Amino acid sequence: MIDSRSLPICWELVGNSEKMQPITITRAAPHCWGKFGFDKVAEQVKSRLALIPTNRLRRIAAHGYAKRFNSETAKNPERSANIYLRKTIERVTEIVDRSPLTIRELNSKKARKDKAKQITTICQQMGIVEFDESTTLEDAEQLVFASYIAMHDFTMSQGVTPPYQATFNAAKSKKVDGTWERCDTNLLADRLERGIRRMQCDKWWLRKLNRLRDTTLEHLNITMGLVKKGVSPYASKDAVQEFRHSKKSQREWVESMQLESKDGETIDLKHVFDHSISNPEIRRIEMIVRIRGYKEWAEEKGMACMFYTVTAPSKYHANSDKYNNASPRETQEYLVKQWAKVRAELSKAKIGVFGLRIVEPHADATPHWHMVLFMKPSDEATVTNTLRRYALQHDGDEDGAAKNRFDATPEDKSKGDAVSYIIKYISKNINGAHMGDMFDDETGLPIEPENGIVMNVAAWASRWRIRQFQFIGGAPVGIWREFRRVPKESVEKLSEIAKEIFEAADNSRFAEFIELLGGALGEQSRPVELAKEENGANAYGEPKQRTIGIASRGFTYVTRVTQWLLKRSDSDSPWSTGNNCNTPANDWQIGHGEKVNPIHLIPPEHRNAVMRGATYQEDDEINQTVTHYWVRGGNLMQESMSYA
Template identity: 35%
Template sequence: MSASLPLGPFNWLKGEGRPYALGDVRSRKMLRTVEEKHPYLKKRAFNRYLRIADSSTYHQADMWLEDVLNRLNLHDDFGGLKADSPFELFRSFSENVSQRLEREFTGHAVAVDGKEALHLLIRETNKAGMPFPVDQKDLTDKEKVIPGMARVFDPAWWRRKLRNKAYQNSESVYRELGLVSKAKNLYVSEYNFRRYLAAQASNAELLELLTAENQFGYTATLASLKERSVSNPRNRRNETMMRIGGLEDYANENGHVGVFYTLTCPSKYHATHQNGHMNGKFDGASPLDAQKYLNKVWGRVRAAFKRKGIEIYGIRTVEPHHDGTPHWHLLLFLDREFLPEANRIFHAHALEEDGDESGAAENRFVIEEIDPEKGRATGYVAKYVSKCIDGHEVGEDSYGNDAVESAARIRAWASIWGIRQFQFTGDPGVTVYRELRRLKNIEGNREGLLQELEIAADNGDWKRYVELMGGTCTHLKDRPLRALMVPKPTPSKYHETVEKLKGLVGSAGQIITRIYDWTISRTRPTGDDLQCSDSCEVAVRGANAPPWSSVNNCTRRPYGI
């Protein structure tokens, strides 16, 4: 049914110079919900709705709009929890839903039986917007069911899960409506970027308030300990570049060559063009869907390499396009004789899906064979590492923006979508290296290979460390050292036995590197938004602490929208 623009709930479109067709009563009801609950999205949502209806059918437009509302609506209870609600509301919801589920489970277990009560708990958990944290096949395993129930009864578990869901659901909608692009908000929406910054500031404040003390009386704030760790962007960047440089030195010494690959997703994974206009080929894929696609391609390439006997080592970096779609840069080292075949294999798999679309041959996959006469291979990847961490000495990003500011947005993007920015392949890994560096503070006489490894780590000599650890592309079981994991003396709050890193073990010997037992205390009272009982675990595990937000999304528009 077609009609001119109606008055009432959609009169904000009046006077825009064209007649509008609207669907049935259900369509109008959904559009009215957008206007009432998410007013800052109404014009973009309405225009997108009409474009879908014009190019397809109202049924398709209704399905799209229903999906948008489902993503934005986390739960109807307790006033209606939305994906774009201020995070302050998540605390009361989490406490209410966890307490209600525990009461209902206990009451049903007493009135009926435990098995029926468990199935009731699973149904109610799903209705509350979260899958039960135990696989269907494991519901008869008491060792897995009890920890799952403990999570459902824990408000902190609900807060963490709901925040992640809120971030990703709202971000997917903002991205789909063109609010994440070079023309609007680069890499991530402004609203979620500010939520991320608020969470980081809240975490930083909490770390200043918490003090760690070991059994020898040494004390330090968690903030100062974080500053010395790889959680500090500067330290993370330096360590990453040290590892890349060491691998290049190892490659040069062994006669291997370097190659730099860039892998990009097909057009259907990209939401918008750089001018902010919607991409007509976009199929609604999230950055996580795009990352899964890239992982699938890489998995097939690695399998093909293995079948051909091609051994590779190096680093993969991930960064977002302007609209938040990830793409990869890979710096790989390999034997020169295998380079042509490796290029052929990678190219074939990179263009296997939609390889005939316009621009695919030029943009989807790029190979740069590294010429040592033009500079070190490390230089090819250095700027990508820096602009994804802190923007150090980069100047401007790919879109002409300040690299330091862009790096903060990229970190927010990676955190929101849970995307690992850097991953090495083929080298011995960094855990053993970091534990070896702890030995300089531990008295004792080390001999043989263990002593050599300690010296290499203490000197930051990654090439020597790789050599002593058995070289590249060596199985973990064949390396002289690996992490020594031991069970913690007490179960976790979810009644699970948890292992912790204690030292190193292997053919090179065994040594304890974690000699301190730490207790964490609060130095002074915190505000209501930094409850230690809720936030200590959040800060230590690196998740988002309760962030500040001054936006009531039912009455005001988020920043940048």
């Protein structure tokens, strides 16, 4: 006699073999038979699990359901399992519905490529306009505006922020001396046209769709409880694994590349990487030097130092019963808005602050802020009260809000200064240097540079594109870095004030550097600034600038005399996004089933100009025709005229 019966609701691989085993739910007799509805229960569970996008997440949900359903201690196991699955599916469905990607597109890079091309075609069709010789400049501008608005709305519907959206929203007429002045429509149309070119580029769309895929899948991991202490803190196992792979690919790419000057001199890119701010250790040291300079300058001016911690309301935390399914990115945007309110109020009161803000994740991936701020002692109470008010503006009366949502601690020299307080956060969130024998306060896990919790934090910041460090006030680090490039033998060419600034930068005296540049609160104008020059345009027609040196009182000292081209170590030609692909040896050589790219009809030396809006003319003396080629809406257009 059968006392119980098990039915599969999902399948998974066993170990490293290809053998599949079922994840089952079990019911005792007599309710295990079909006439009691047990088979129907299993089928319903399988259909609901199918709503979860990836196989891995589906298996995890199945395990969660089966664990509750098969429990021998729960009062009502089936009800508990159904509540778990219903809430999980509701949160998953909300996230999937908000994403413009289908389940197939979330799991397939090829499907995302196809979608990017389809969207690009739609945008290109939106950009097709008709004009003739009677079309005026104002008419042309209106055509650009109409095309941009159509593509803007379509891009928003795809869950992507359109390029130049802030520029478009900020464009408005201004009232000057009682009369309204229109904005510069010519300049606006020029900028929006660059945005149109981006929205008509499949590569731009693929980058956006890949980013949506990353955040959607990570958000699903969070909402299903797979990002937390004891499972995978800060970031999911998938995100950490992909981050490790990308770091490895980046290292291999850097090691395979060289820089070559016009004179033929070559330098390994790895050497440049290791000695630049791209190196995490150099970045860590520079940040410590800067915050130490902030502290020293503040002490010289008799300023107060405060440490603040700001946390979002409980509804933003995935481990809370009040969780509203917000992503870490949405939580960060909330904190940024609250900080903007604080800055606006302090600015209105003419109160200046400077310091450093560090964004760090909780174990459930929810971001919170640590800040060390310097201010006048007389302003400390106002700054603290303003920060507290906006930190508790929403749900400030919930349990534990006063204790956990905001903390303000004055500097206590007996326990350590601002640098010693902030240095552990800098190291933990960059590379974990000198913390190999330490443990993370929140998770209790070791802080190791390669295999510890540091990798999870880095994966979290990379996945959500969250800026971890932001200096407030102080002096521009770009000028600091540029002065440190000046060779000592060339210092005599600098102006007197520039020489003093060089000495401060070259000897890592950031407090003196701040003072020479006008103070941390920007009370005085800066005596030096970066010198830049135009450096062509990118594929979307956007002008590029490059830093060439330092400008001081009408004099420019050039620090970047040599221009370098990037190339592969085993190649003689410079590297670019064009020749980086596996293209045919000649433009006219195509594989079976491929289509020739019409732009290849244009000679290579003229293609970039045509893609940026120029017209290429080709004379055919035999047939006595002139053909004009130009790009419209991302498509190559041509018109032939006979002069016979």
